[in-house]
Amino acid sequence: MAAGDAALIKKINRSLIINEIVKHEAISRANLSKVTKLTRATISAQVADLIEEQLVVEKEIEYNLVGRKPTMLSLNAEAGYALGIDLERNQLTFVVTDLLGSPVSVDVMRCDCTNYADTLRLLIAQISSYQQQYNGRRYGLIGIVISVHGLVSSDEMIHFIPRLDWHQAPLKQDLQAALGVEVHIDNNANLSAYAERVFVHHPTKNLISVSLYSGIGMGMIVNDQYFSGHDGFAGEIGHMIVVPAGKPCECGNQGCWEKYASETIVFEALSKLYPDQKLDYTFILQQVEQGDQRLADVMEQYIYYLTIGLNNVINIYNPDVVVLDSGLLRIYPDALNKIKAGLRSRISHYHGLYISELGRTSCTLGACAKSIQQFLDIPALSLPYHAALSLPAAAPEYTLSSSME
Known part of the structure; x- marks a missing residue:
């Protein structure tokens, strides 16, 4: 077998194993072998790598029968954090979740400006603060995805945001140049659909x-x-x-x-x-x-x-x-x-x-979930529903005023 083929098979097996660990939340090596149909030797080698990388942790569960306590494998949710941002007129919402999609931080920033340059500066400052805050974790911020209420092209260029009057805004490129990290942009409805699939309709x-x-x-x-x-x-x-x-x-x-x-x-x-x-x-x-x-x-x-x-x-x-x-x-x-x-x-x-x-937080949860899936490199993501429920209630969504279109 060529070296390239072996590396590809190892990558596919790794993705399969991580996917099942996330889906089951906690699973033994023996059951992991059954559901993936991989040999125990393959499971053992792959799991050893994942534990060394601090992506997977072992936990002994309560066991009242005679014999050895079963050791369960779980994703190390605190190894890294995903940042989802909802860019609305008059408001920026920042949600940070762990690797299981459970929100650990929610910040809402009033932003009365619609000017692109001013909004860009606010985003750079706030994202930088999150980078510093989570820098001590094993993987830090594993991804940044921004939800926008407008047209986003397939190359993630903001084509048009009606309520901000932005046309051809290169937000992805500008943020990546300023922060030195990968940033993704997506339409809010797409991310909301993804959140519904990941958290609710598995x-x-x-x-x-x-x-x-x-x-x-x-x-x-x-x-x-x-x-x-x-x-x-x-x-x-x-x-x-x-x-x-x-x-x-x-x-x-x-x-x-x-x-x-x-x-x-x-x-x-x-x-x-x-x-x-x-x-x-x-x-x-x-x-x-x-x-x-x-x-x-x-x-x-x-x-x-x-x-x-x-x-x-x-x-x-x-x-x-x-x-x-x-x-x-x-x-x-x-x-x-x-x-x-x-x-x-x-x-x-x-x-x-x-x-x-x-509700209105679905797009930021979807943004975080998209980062998690890309980081874990698995084909489909299903996260616990209680992770979404733990998000605090959103502020009143409508107050009719002169600023409302």
Whole structure:
């Protein structure tokens, strides 16, 4: 066997072993041999290397029977840390997780500037502080992934961020030049879809996640891989026309889906009904509990247009799992059943329709998960669901003001 072939086989076996250790959280050498179908000698040699590299640790479990206590293998979650960043207008969110995706640090920074150079300086300063903080760990920061709410090309160039008015912004290149480390840029909807797959919907290989906040974006996992289109711009489903000659959209068309079924549109409608109120989820929940019919009418209209677009999405993509990411849907009574009732087409096929429990933090969790998968070099990643749940609740997502588009 050629040396190159032997090295490739060793790399494949290593990836297979790490993948099973992560999936099982704790597994013995004997069971690892069974599930991977690798010989015990191969398992022993590979595990010895992983322990020496401090990537895997051994733990004895409680054992009440006669004989030797079983020794279990687990990923050393504290060997390295992933940094996920959500770049929004007026706010930067930084989440650091360990190698099992459990958040260890969450920082939200108000950023009232939209200027590219100023934002770049803020990012460089904050990322540098994380590098210093985790420098003492075995692998330090194992990856940095930034979520942006706009078009990102396949070479990770920011093509356009509408709410920041950034065009052709070389954020990846500028950060790498300043920090001396690899940085990745991705669309927020893609990362949210990935988080749903990694933390919640482990078995599926085909998932669509629809984000319904300031606009509408869609992330797609097809055969356990991103589907991003020729240039990386796939998923701009918010600009699917659902009302011919309807409301004008910033994209240049009329009647786009996000002009009828995004949360921005709901809050704009509510601002006319409640002009003197601070509009946020807390207020809406209070009105729901009080049986406010005006609010109910707005929400029913929102769900009506949501189902129109969703019907199209399901018929086009025939997904296994569909996840809707919306704070409004999470608090509105019986929202999921109302949506399902509106999907009347007998040719629509999907196996599961869910409202996301990860919420606005899903894109940063997805960013961290993407770093972890790249670092571990495994084909598919499944992380414990409680890791996502340990993230603190996000700040109020909407306060209607002059800065809101």
